[in-house]
Amino acid sequence: MRRIIIGSGVAGLSAVEAIRSVDRGVEIIMLGDDPHGYYSRPGLAYFLTGELHDKALFPKTREDYSRLNFSYKKTRVKGIDRKNKAVILGDGSPLTYDKLLLATGALSVPMTVPGANLQGVVKLDHLEDALAILKLAKRGRTAVVTGGGITALELAEGLLARGMKVHYLLRASRYWRGVLDERESRIVEARLQEEGVEIHFRSEVVEIQGRSGRVNGICLLDGRVMKCDLFAYAVGIQPRIDIARNAGLACDRGILVNEYLQTSDPDIYAVGDAAQVYDPLSGRSVLDSLWSPAREQGFAAGLNMTGQVKPYIKTVPFNVTRLAGLTTTIIGAVGHGGDEDVVGIARGDSETWRQLPDAAVAQSGFDVNRVRLVIGEDHLLGAVVMGDQKLSTPLQHMIAEKMNIALIRDRLLMKDARIADVILDYWMRSQAG
């Protein structure tokens, strides 16, 4: 019996852990094309700024891997021969499987404007990208960054930390419009500007210019030209579904899977950024591009690949991130939908955030300590907590568990409500009782 896992990211590794937790004997082979194997992708942002050493990106030790007892082969899988239950390796040779997992992740949506192939045009998907950026980032030189989600901001801050002059271009009139409200966007923008980033709103790149094969400027839709030595983009991501689609598996924007994470072929599973997962509670198939769901899906699929029957129940999307140095937690449904700067979905993002909930909004705080609640009829639907994080754990539980808030709803919606006090008081009472 052989289990094959394509992808050495968190979803793939989590599946190995799950399989081994119930079956010490079955053969497991992981296939991956990343020269660095498994590492923390969210950590790449901190690696770029210099806050995290490259060794800290690798959380697993040699002993951890040998305990899991699986073989790893570095290869780019070319295809799947479903009839013969085999994957086709990079060298064209087949490798048979009994159960197969596609944990192939996602890649940045490419820039398609003229000049996109010039040296000095960069994105941030892998450790190799971060290493390439560090080679190109020269103190005193100028970088232009475009894109509206977390990764674009991380690129801007990373390049700034490396001593570059940074221009940040947004197609929209404010930062991450699909997820943040206006005040939150403005807080992030003000902090970026204080750090020295120059922000240009309503600015769309139509051409990247170069000399001797290297970037030396960009041209905007309104005709403006900006000189630069490096151009970084993060305008959205696209699930890596090519081998699934070519094998005839059902795909939409991601590889479609049922609640057991099975594709349209019951011996093939898909998880993580590559998968569009059916959520039995909402009846929708959604993309989450978040670390924790990838890990949870990988674990559930791994168990199912051993013969267990383990549905994946989508949890409320939750992400603690840093926006312009400000710790920010985003939970549940908070957004307003479309975002001109992000194509579909961004790194560290969830489609659920972008739902427009039929709800009231309460907010309190000022600038760096701010909480926004999205309030449904009888429970909280979502929250954004910026700065002080003492509310983030209670809110995560209250939202995930759909805790009834009838007793405090009116107080939360009062003008100048002391939201933090009301929530903490209610939470502590519920824990005590």
Ligand SMILES: Cc1cc2nc3c(=O)[nH]c(=O)nc-3n(C[C@H](O)[C@H](O)[C@H](O)COP(=O)(O)OP(=O)(O)OC[C@H]3O[C@@H](n4cnc5c(N)ncnc54)[C@H](O)[C@@H]3O)c2cc1C
């Ligand atoms: C810069 C950055 C910042 C992020 N920040 C956050 C954050 O703050 N919070 C958060 O929750 N999430 C964040 N994310 C997203 C998070 O890292 C992903 O959701 C998560 O890594 C997805 O895991 P995965 O295993 O599905 O895919 P991946 O980690 O992308 O792994 C997929 C692997 O499959 C391999 N592969 C693909 N196709 C093939 C093939 N044909 N043959 C062989 N191998 C193949 C790839 O090389 C890759 O190694 C961030 C991501 C990035 C890049």
